[in-house]
Amino acid sequence: MATPVVTKTAWKLQEIVAHASNVSSLVLGKASGRLLATGGDDCRVNLWSINKPNCIMSLTGHTSPVESVRLNTPEELIVAGSQSGSIRVWDLEAAKILRTLMGHKANICSLDFHPYGEFVASGSQDTNIKLWDIRRKGCVFRYRGHSQAVRCLRFSPDGKWLASAADDHTVKLWDLTAGKMMSEFPGHTGPVNVVEFHPNEYLLASGSSDRTIRFWDLEKFQVVSCIEGEPGPVRSVLFNPDGCCLYSGCQDSLRVYGWEPERCFDMVLVNWGKVADLAICNDQLIGVAFSQSNVSSYVVDLTRVTRTGTVAQDPVQDSRPLAQQPPHPSAPLRRIYERPSTACSKTQRVKQNSESERRSPSSEDDRDERESRAEIQNAEDYNEIFQPKNSISRTPPRRSEPFPAPPEDDMATAKEAAKPSPATDTQLPVPNAEPAIIPATRNEPIGLKASDFLPAVKVPQPAELVDEDAMSQIRKGHDTMCVVLTSRHKNLDTVRAVWTTGDIKTSVDSAVAINDLSVVVDLLNIVNQKASLWKLDLCTTVLPQIEKLLQSKYESYVQTGCTSLKLILQRFLPLITDILAAPPSVGVDISREERLLKCRLCYKQLKSISGLVKSKSGLSGRHGSAFRELHLLMASLD
Missing domain, CATH: 2.130.10.10 (YVTN repeat-like/Quinoprotein amine dehydrogenase)
Structure with missing residues (x-):
């Protein structure tokens, strides 16, 4: 007598060896x-x-x-x-x-x-x-705008915005045509790993290592609700195509959430570990995970996932599967994205x-x-x-049939x-x-218009309004830049007045006293061009500034700091080590004692910088090679 086949709600589909070494990403x-x-x-x-x-x-x-x-x-x-x-x-x-x-x-x-x-x-x-x-x-x-690594980027369905999530615990929303941040969404207490736009409404979901999922209203720019109690860091979320719910790929489970109010509709046990990405096709949710060189795929049958809310305030308890529910009869709570009628062909x-x-x-x-x-x-x-x-779109056989579920008791298959x-x-x-x-030299923008992102907008805004907005942005940036440059010019005039006296050490001291690294950089760029200007007492003043420059977020500052430090090491490090290693002198020698004190101070400052140089010597690119060269030059300090 044949045993009846019992289908599963979730099952492992396949495991493959995807690379010769570890898998680092998948989608x-x-x-x-x-x-x-x-x-x-x-x-x-x-x-x-x-x-x-x-x-x-x-x-x-x-x-x-x-x-x-x-x-x-x-x-x-x-x-x-x-x-x-x-x-x-x-x-x-x-x-x-x-x-x-x-x-x-x-x-x-x-x-x-x-x-x-x-x-x-x-x-x-x-x-x-x-x-x-x-x-x-x-x-x-x-x-x-972010201060740490940017972990996830998503364009809005209408192509006007870009959402970003980062390790600095924030989510930011950017206006593409204006080239500026629209809003920042704080609230997460850990790195934010993923963001997803609702397919229809002005709603954004974000998942974090703090084990929460937050929903953000993109009209009011405020939090709608917060799902807490995830079993681990949230790495992958996906809205249902009709926007009725959100799927969260948790550790060894799939959870289905609603957000107004926040509640868990259903939870399906799936032994997929740390699932890395989710997709939906033919009423099936596909999840993929990787470990070392292996990639595993899993299937969840959405026709067996129900919408039974777990919050008492929710009056709707629909036990029908999510895949079989009709569209919501009521109007959406927020605006709907206005998509262009045609896309770039x-x-x-x-x-x-x-x-x-x-x-x-x-x-x-x-x-x-x-x-x-x-x-x-x-x-x-x-x-x-x-x-x-065909001439319209490709429709290969791979998209037509859902993946069949294996029999419940046929593990060999x-x-x-x-x-x-x-x-x-x-x-x-x-x-x-x-x-x-x-190449992206100096990262100079090459310009764009709203039409680059929205090739077919039925109701374009008047050109006059766009021009006014553009001019307002230009004036705003112009005024700010004028204030910065005026202040910098004033400070440089102060340093130049001392420089004309021929006293290089006093000129550098005045630049340091202004407490503006940009002025120090401008002065060092001049001194670096003529090595004979460097003296030992100049090093004692410049080395603390070099340490600040090497930690700067500005590429030009780091480059100037590396150049100055290299000149100091090549010109003075042998002298410093020789004087410190020499036996003490007999009798009183004031000039030698002063030189010894300067060498000790420089040696202490160089030791402080050496740790920073060593930590940055592993960087890639031009700066990495510069720091590696400095690290080799400073080897004698040890």
């Missing part, structure tokens, strides 16, 4: 829920089809571990950021690299594609957020790419072309996903389906890509 395609991208310490980005054992495509070019990956909405482009701060964008359908974006000075922690334009936002451990235009090949805006993107390909590539372009490749690992799966499509399979298939050669290296 699901939100449109299909079936495409998975992984980044690893092996500096590769690998592409997978959920529930298939073989790697579809492997993307190379990064020279340091891949820290963040993101797919665009149509799942045609992928962007990956590395530990060194570089960003690469690939075209998956053409199997080639499009762009290399350089400008961040530390790990890329977060990425997101703009929903209606060819823009990418990046957040880094250097605390900066940058908006990149893939077409015009540069940094459009740099947003400053793909034809436009292909045309622009072809124009860029006609450029004569530079030597840097050639080098990146050789190093950055899109290697098709499995031609059959690749053709199934990216090649067959489930284990067989989850058998790992390394991505070591025979590689098929593809034509070399023709990328373009995109």
Whole structure:
């Protein structure tokens, strides 16, 4: 007699060996829920089809571990950021690299594609957020305001705003066209790991390591409610497509929340550990998690998840599954996003790419072309996903059927389906890509208009109003800059008056007394050009200022500090060590005693700076190499 099959609410779908080394990041395609991208310490980005054992495509070019990956909405482009701060964008359908974006000075922690334009936002451990235009090949805006690493970025559904979450416990909302912060949402007491916009209403959700989820009203810019009692740090959240609830990927469970009032609708046990990303397809929620070199995928059947509130004040207790509930009959409590009627077409993107390909590539372009490749690992799966499509959209078979649940008592079948399979298939050669290296020198904005983000706005605002707003911003910044420059000019005049007397030491003392590092930097940039101006008594005054410059957040200050310290070490360190090691003199020698006191003071100051130099010698980029050189020069201090 056949045993009846009992379906599960949640089950493990598959486990694969995704990289030759540890997996460092992964993301699901939100449109299909079936495409998975992984980044690893092996500096590769690998592409997978959920529930298939073989790697579809492997993307190379990064020279340091891949820290963040993101797919665009149509799942045609992928962007990956590395530990060194570089960003690469690939075209998956053409199997080639499009762009290399350089400008961040530390790990890329977060990425997101703009929903209606060819823009990418990046957040880094250097605390900066940058908006990149893939077409015009540069940094459009740099947003400053966070004081620690930016962990998550999300564009609003209408493409007008950007939300950011950071380790500094804050969530910030940025206006893209104005290039400024609209609002800051404090309240979390730990690093904020994730933010998500409601698909329809002006509502934002944020999840933190403080084990809370907060909901923010984007009209009133205030908290709506706060979910507490999560079993661990909140790393992944996802709104249901109709906006009726929020899914939270907790440690070994999925929880379903409402926010007005806050309550838990349902909780499903899923043995997925620290789930890293969530997506929904065909009334199924897909969750993916990684551990070392393995990636595991899980499925939750949303037709078996009910909406039974756990708060007494909630009069609605609907026991029907969330996937089968009708749309809410009442009007939304907040404004609804006004999306443009059309988005940037793909034809436009292909045309622009072809124009860029006609450029004569530079030597840097050639080098990146050789190093950055899109290697098709499995031609059959690749053709199934990216090649067959009609004139409107591609609809591959992978999106049509839900994943079947294994029988409750057939564990052998489930284990067989989850058998790992390394991505070591025979590689098929593809034509070399023709990328373009995109420098972001000095991070100068290249300008943008509202139409860049909203290509089809039915009711555009009058040009006069936009011009007034722009002029107001220009005047505001102009006045502030004039005040800063006037003060700086006054201080420099004071120093210059002393400088004309020929007393360099007194000039430096006056600059230090003003207590303005910008004046010290200006003066040191002059002194650094002529090494003969340096004297031992000048070092005793400058070294404490150099320590401040090396800790500055301004790149030019750090660079000036490194240059000055290098000159001091090369010119005076042998003299200092020799005098300190010499035997004591016989008799009274006033000048020698004064020189000995100055050497002892310099040695003490250099020892204080050496710890800072050592801690920064592990940084990547130009400053890292400068600090490593300084660390070697200071080795004799030990």
